[in-house]
Amino acid sequence: MSSEPSIPDFLYGTAWKEDRTAALTELALRAGFRGIDTANQRRHYHEAGVGEGLAAAYRAGIATRTDLFLQTKFTYQRGQDHRLPYDPSASLAEQVAQSLASSLAHLATDRVDSFVLHGPSSGYDWTDADAEVWEAMRKERDAGRTRLLGVSNVSLPHLEQMESAHSELPAFVQNRCFARLGWDREVRSFCRERKITYQGFSLLTANPEVVQHLPLVALAREMNATPAQLVFSFAHAVGILPITGTSNAGHMKEDRASLNLTLPPELVQAMESMAG
DSSP states (O other), X not given: OXXXXXXXXXXXXXXXXXGGHHHHHHHHHHTTOOEEEOOSOTTTOXXXXXXXXXXXXXXXXXXXXXXXXXXXXXXXXXXXXXXXXXXXXXXXXXXXXXXXXXXXXXXXXXXXXXXXXXXXXXSSOOOHHHHHHHHHHHHHHXXXXXXXXXXXXXXHHHHHHHHHTXXXXXXXXXXXXXGGGTTTHHHHHHHHHTTOEEEEEOXXXXXXXXXXXXXXXXXXXXXXXXXXXXXXXXXXXXXXXXXXXXXXXXXHHHHHHGGGOOOOHHHHHXXXXXXX
């Protein structure tokens, strides 16, 4: 039997936690999360703190490294602050290698399960810089330092350009998911047709109009659930691997419990078209 951890059913996102990162990472593992999403981008993440939380969980016997799915990201310099995880004068390929080596040190592991390009260099096109970075990421994968590759914050044209350039397509696409834009329907459709796992973030924070939608609130009450749980259950129903970044222990348990909800198909359809 393979010791590879399967793709988890939920990811815990570690952005914007700062000095609470270690404690919240450990708390998420205690709550049952086995997928951890981070990035080597000190501006928004404290990746070394994630590593501290993992170490505490290992010591406490909550989980072992082989139980976990660890995902980190390479972030271009324009997305960083002054605390860079690489030499800015190095080539992009060298920056990718330096960033991942730093991540492996932060997380005290010899490989991650997923290494994600945090966002293309242009908001419009898949550029030569992106192609260089993607090739460098593939080399890291082929060298065994990551198991899978992904891209984040991408549009449908980015993915179509990747495909038309005959690039290897990612195993994951991770995007912010807005209900008013159809929950990123076009990108999700592209992913579904190519068996790419779509990871959705900001499912709650980007969609207050859904979480506060009175009929949904009433329905959640009838189902003895929360509106947030309905959103996460909906995400699973339509093939979105959800990311939650909650700092609340009770919400962590509630988010996990959403996996046990089964929404009626008509509710899934209503939520799919609610604002998109």
